Amino acid sequence: MKGFQIFNRASTAITNRATPSKLLIVLTFGAAGGAFLAISDDSPFRSLTAGESGNDGGKKKKLVVLGTGWGGTTFLKNLKTSAYDVHVVSPHNYFTFTPLLPSVTNGTVEARSIVEPIRNIVRNKPYNVEFKEAECYRIDPVNKKVYCRSIQNLGHGENEFALDYDVLVIAMGARVNTFNTPGVEEHAHFLKEVDDAQKLRRSIIDCYERASLPTISDEEKKRIMHFVVVGGGPTGVEYAAELHDFASQDLASLYPSLKDYLKITLLEAGNHILPMFHKKVTDFANEKFQKDQIDVKTGSMVVKVSDKDISTKNRATGQIEAIPYGVVLWSTGIATRPVIAEFMEKIGQAGKRVMATDEWLKVQGCDDVYALGDCASIAQRKALEDAAAIMKTVDKNNAGAVDVGDFKEFVKDIYERYPQVRKYLEKNKLKNFESLLRNAQGDSQKKIDIEALKKALSEVDSQVSFLPPTAQVASQQGKYLAACFNKAGRCEMKPEGPFRFQESGGRYPFHPFSYKHSGQFAPLGGEQAAVQFPGDWVSIGHASQGLWYTVYASKLVTWRTKVLVVSDWFRRFTFGRDSSHL
Amino acid sequence: MKGFQIFNRASTAITNRATPSKLLIVLTFGAAGGAFLAISDDSPFRSLTAGESGNDGGKKKKLVVLGTGWGGTTFLKNLKTSAYDVHVVSPHNYFTFTPLLPSVTNGTVEARSIVEPIRNIVRNKPYNVEFKEAECYRIDPVNKKVYCRSIQNLGHGENEFALDYDVLVIAMGARVNTFNTPGVEEHAHFLKEVDDAQKLRRSIIDCYERASLPTISDEEKKRIMHFVVVGGGPTGVEYAAELHDFASQDLASLYPSLKDYLKITLLEAGNHILPMFHKKVTDFANEKFQKDQIDVKTGSMVVKVSDKDISTKNRATGQIEAIPYGVVLWSTGIATRPVIAEFMEKIGQAGKRVMATDEWLKVQGCDDVYALGDCASIAQRKALEDAAAIMKTVDKNNAGAVDVGDFKEFVKDIYERYPQVRKYLEKNKLKNFESLLRNAQGDSQKKIDIEALKKALSEVDSQVSFLPPTAQVASQQGKYLAACFNKAGRCEMKPEGPFRFQESGGRYPFHPFSYKHSGQFAPLGGEQAAVQFPGDWVSIGHASQGLWYTVYASKLVTWRTKVLVVSDWFRRFTFGRDSSHL
Known part of the structure; x- marks a missing residue:
């Protein structure tokens, strides 16, 4: 692990220097390092442009990337400079194509088909890279260190370690927002990781098998076979629709005695499901779900989840009702991870709902730290x-x-x-x-x-509006940030960004991040989907589902996953979904 | 669950009648039941021939099948009579094509590709069938009941239930034989179920990720990256070979810094690996493993396994050595399950190494109970x-x-x-x-x-010799027993079996079970395999591996699994094996 020792020595040397701010500075890196001009002020690029010194054989900058979701992975995939020693820290040694998680849950697509090992993705990149399967639990922006712990329980002081960084990219995503509803953490399923999808899948099959036992009463059977989805956003709606297809197309014939006990309920606190979509989509989804006997309850707020009941409060009448359930999926939105919340306090962002970056994805109030994806939000400068x-x-x-x-x-x-x-x-x-x-x-x-x-x-x-916490945004940000890193040297000499009104320093090196929305899908089951393009152009039906297949197949990160997912679809069309308890 | 109530009532009525033995009897089943002659003595067929009464609208006999491995599943697949209400009890709601488990472990084949839900297999059979995902923990041959518990922890008196049977088929397989070696249950991996394969796979990836952490010392890395296989039978040898391929072909390029730490050791207590094979095969395997740097240690008996060390005793020198390891796979043979051992005591088979059946697979000392596969062995009548x-x-x-x-x-x-x-x-x-x-x-x-x-x-x-505990034997037995059940009525009228020397009762209705060995494979990695046909005809090399692919593809139970496994092979050839921690 020679690289790691060099890294340690180098980073100690680097972090000991004073932090320059709001002035034109000259940085020199060791004997072999070149000297570079870097514009500071609130510029996000000080660290980037300085980092180019790695090219000429000097000590490379240490770039630490936290997270291997959409943001982190797209960033790593597009990073094409040799100026860095890259260290990636993530509890998952793979990237997950999250839009297909509902499909994994119902066996339409195999779990392994939607993941790609990070080591595969960063193989043959011009930068040096080391991956660490660990979770970052503290970021120290003063000493420029991240503290991590292995996801394996190692003990003996082997579990925790710290990494120094020169540049930090935070792409850790968000946690599920339970709104502090009692019992959700303990009893509800989530759908953010492959593990979640596999657990949820097993729980559904568990319910079918349990309800098939001779000891189970009729009433208990009814409870066990009641599947509740909380949250009428695209994920919740897609899962409910896919579960309905799985149950009616595959499980009904294998468990004929349970057909009449099955019930799927979709709970939404707001007035509509799919609130981010055009009314046409919402109406179509409502109609389709009614036909499919998926019970949609809007204005229904979950106040408590116990091991067998989910308690809802009718927002109109205030009435509280306890509904017996077999499996509940909680899919209501996201919240800031504790490690990010703690970091925000340190950099003067305490009390903010979400970590703020500038338009170049640099974290506000903190040098050399960038953030993208669900863990941060761009605070657009007010004109x-x-x-x-x-x-x-x-x-x-x-x-x-x-x-x-x-x-x-x-x-x-x-x-x-x-x-x-x-x-x-x-x-x-x-x-x-x-x-x-x-x-x-x-x-x-x-x-x-x-x-x-x-x-x-x-x-x-x-x-001014916030960008939605979607894969589309995160991946565009990852690509954008990587491009900035790649062209840092060139753009510092020949800035391409807008004029810097606040300062008298000419132009910003880079264009600010600009999101290009290319539309959003809502698969509704039965080989039908809704899609809404920019300009509220809406299409619903089988053709949209066809488009869904095409787009998702093309968006998969590697050729391997593309081929795997497409062949999974063919397998499913040919053989149906598997009901083994795997 | 009307069927279940009828079943309960009927089975109570049936089990209350006296047990006839060693005489010619006439059995009458209720008003609608027909009357059949059935030769008893030690005949295994009393229950079968009497069961035919179900054909004419009378109460059907209750056939309980324990287990959905090779024996149970092949039996169910080939059972083609409407004379029974069939109840299947198994902790797995699917059948596993076990010969491909080592492939699953190394990601060559997907877990889901080698399983088939039992409900799928028994769909559209002429008999009624109910499946219960439970484990049989007691067999009561006197009252003709099996006691089962759900594999889900249900509590509230829902967990346990009893089933009456008229005819019982035991196909529960065997457990791993630890030879009471301390620490094996706690620390070693087994390879009997899909779960085992998935856990083993994750443990290997865990080791690679753990060894990649900056906190791990060089010595500890060496330990973590040492994979030990105990048992030089076909499973152990195949696993060691596949692991070597996985490590050298896929993981080496993803974890280049760990290449030199990897070590695979194969421990065998006997003098040779693959002792059931021709010497040519053993020699080839030894040579191949030497080239692959798989350390084969014969005459090495494991005496203890701790969390980090495996202690072996050299059978020649008596020397005990503690070898640090990262993962250990225990694959040394099989032993009787506790439920079977308890049952054997009840039927006067206490102290026997394995449950004995006669040549028609009827359990000795017990009426209406048949056993096949690894849980029993045919006690060939001495001439x-x-x-x-x-x-x-x-x-x-x-x-x-x-x-x-x-x-x-x-x-x-x-x-x-x-x-x-x-x-x-x-x-x-x-x-x-x-x-x-x-x-x-x-x-x-x-x-x-x-x-x-x-x-x-x-x-x-x-x-006289015992049949090996292989998939081949179990599946032939399942097929044979199903055929006996299918033709019970016909064969009772027109017996096809050999002359009954001991009694003066003419012929046995059926031919006794006769095993047709069609050869055995030993995949040795690097797309090479050994195959030994009857008559000790041996073939080793790439052609044999081709034959292995062909045979295994054709032996998979359903078209779905055939297509899935073959396409998995193509995926692997094209994209390599996946290293995600799934």
Whole structure:
């Protein structure tokens, strides 16, 4: 483990130096290291551009990546620089193609087909990489260390270790949000990992086998065969639909005496299932589920889960009802992991709902740390906050007021730095930024002063929104961040980002992250799906399910998983789903 | 569960009648039942022939089958009579194609590909069938009941239940023989079930991940990466070979730093690995393993297993050595399950090494109970014991001595009833039974008296041997027993079995079970295998591995498993084995 020793020595040397901030600095790395200019201020790129020194044989920077989900894996897959020694820490030594977890649960797809060992993914990359099957339980941004523990219970001081980092990428995802509902942790199933899917699958088969025993009363059979899904989002809806297909297409003929006992219930606290979809989709799903005898209960909040009952509160009437169940799946959204919450306190983000990064995915209030995927959220800079800086930039002569035309030079930068401007223009059917200014200006003869600019920008910021915690977002962020790392050297010399209004430092090296939504699926069972494309273009039915197959097959990370999943689908079409208790 | 109530009532009615024995009896089953003649004595068929009454609308007999391994499943698959209500009790709701377990362990084949749900197998059979996922823990041959407990921990009196039977088929297999070696149960892996294979697989990956942690010392790494296989039989040898392939072909490139720490050791207490094979095979395997750096230690008896060390005793020197290990697989043979041992005590078989059945698979000392596969062994009737009966039959005139030619009429029956006779003739290159008699007779002029016959038969019985506890034997027995059940009515009217020398009751209804050995494989890794056909015809190499693929693909029980396993092989050839910790 020579590499590891070098790493230790190097990182000790590096972490001992002072942390530079808000100034132009020159960093020198040892004898062999080159000297590089790096723009600091709030720039996310200090660590990146400095890291290029690895190219010329000097000590490489230590890049630690936490997590191998969508964000972490896409980042690792796209990272193509030799400037780093990469250490990956994750409790799973594989990446999971999570959109197919509901399929694994019902045996449509094999668990092994949707995973890919991380070591396979990072093989033959230009960077050195070491993987550690462990869980990070503490991040120390002051000493630049992460503390990890093995997921195997090793004892004898072998279980825990610390890693130094020069650059840290946090992609640890989120935990399931139980809203502190009593009994959920103990009794409910989740659906975030392959393990979860396998456990859930076994529990369903367990129920069928248990209900087949001669000792079970009729009433107990009814309880055992009642499967409850909590949460009417895409995952909950897809699972309920797939479970219905599994039960009616495969299990019904194998357990004919239990057919009449089966019941599937979908509980949703809000007023609609699939709230993020167009009303057409919600209506279709409701109708389909009614036909399939899946009982959809909206406005139904779960207040307690015991080993045999799930207690719900009707939000309209306040009535509390205890429903006996056999298996309950909890799929209601996500919350911050404890390790991230503790880290947020250290970096001054205490009390925030989710860890905030800037538009370049750098964690706010912390140097050299990036975060992507479900564990963080981009805090989009409000345009209004920068009104004075923008005015100062445009008003070159310090006249106190400028013509609308004077903004022309900076419009592209404004659009890029504050994407909410464009969204606002689109929403309000305004032609361009100038139209917005003219509206604020009132009189077309008047010049634009700071007040008019503020008035224009104040409305714009209403369009700032959070990105959804989806695989699509995480993987685009992973790809984006890797690209930044890859081109750090080049972009530092020739920045490609927008103009830096707040500072007088020219341009940002990189474009900020920009999410391109390509649509969302909601498989509804019976080989039907709904898909909603940007612009609320909706398609529902068998063709959409066909599209679902096509898209998911093409999105699988490796050729191996592609072939495996597609052949799993063929197997299922040919032989049905397996009901063995495996 | 109406069927179950009827079953209970009917079985109570049936089990209350007196047990007839050693006489010609007439059984009548209720109003609708027909009357059948059934020859009793030690006949295994009383229950079968009487069972035919189910055909004409009467109460069907209750057939309970314990176990869904090779014996039980082949029996159920081939049972084609509507005369029974069949209840199957097994802790696994699926059949496992056990010869491919070593492949599952190393990811060459997917676990789900080698299992088939029992409910699928018995679907569309002419008999009624109910499956119970439970474990039989007591057999009561007096009251004809089996006591079972669910494999799920249900509590509240739901966990245990009893089933009455009219006919019982025991096919519960055997447990692993630990020879009471301390620590084996706690620390060693077994390889009898799919669960075992999955656990073993995870443990290997665990070791690789653990050894990759920065906290592990070099010495500890060596220990963790030492995989020990105890038992040089076909399973142990195949596992060691497959593990070597997995490690060298797939894991070596993913965990390059661990390549030099890997060590595989095969411990065998005897003098040779693969002792049941021809010397050519053993020699080839030894050579191949030496080349592959698999350390084969023969004459090495395991005396203790702790959590980190396995202690062996050199049988030649008596020296005891403690070897540090990461994973140990225990694969040394089988022993009787406690439930069977308890049952054997009840039926007067206490102290026997294994439960004895007659040549028709009926358990000795117990009516209406059959046993097949690893849980029982056929106690071949000794010819010598029947010498007087044979003499009495042949010596029609009670002359005290007969001509050699007088045996002619009964030679075929003797061959069938005492297959050891033929084996003896073959081994000693004798032309036929008459040659044997003539040899015993000494003088060709003399007639054969009882002493001469005894002399002839006494040597013959040395050829009596036990069948090996293999899938091949169990499945042939299952098929055979099902055929007996299927043709019970016909064969009772028109018996097809050999002449009954001991009694004066004509012929046995069925031919006794006769095992047809079709050869045995020993896969040796690197796409090479050894195969030994009857007559010690041996083939070793890549062609044999090809044959292995062909034979195993064709032997898989259903089309589904055939296609799945073959496509798994293609997947493996194309993409290698998966190293995810699943």
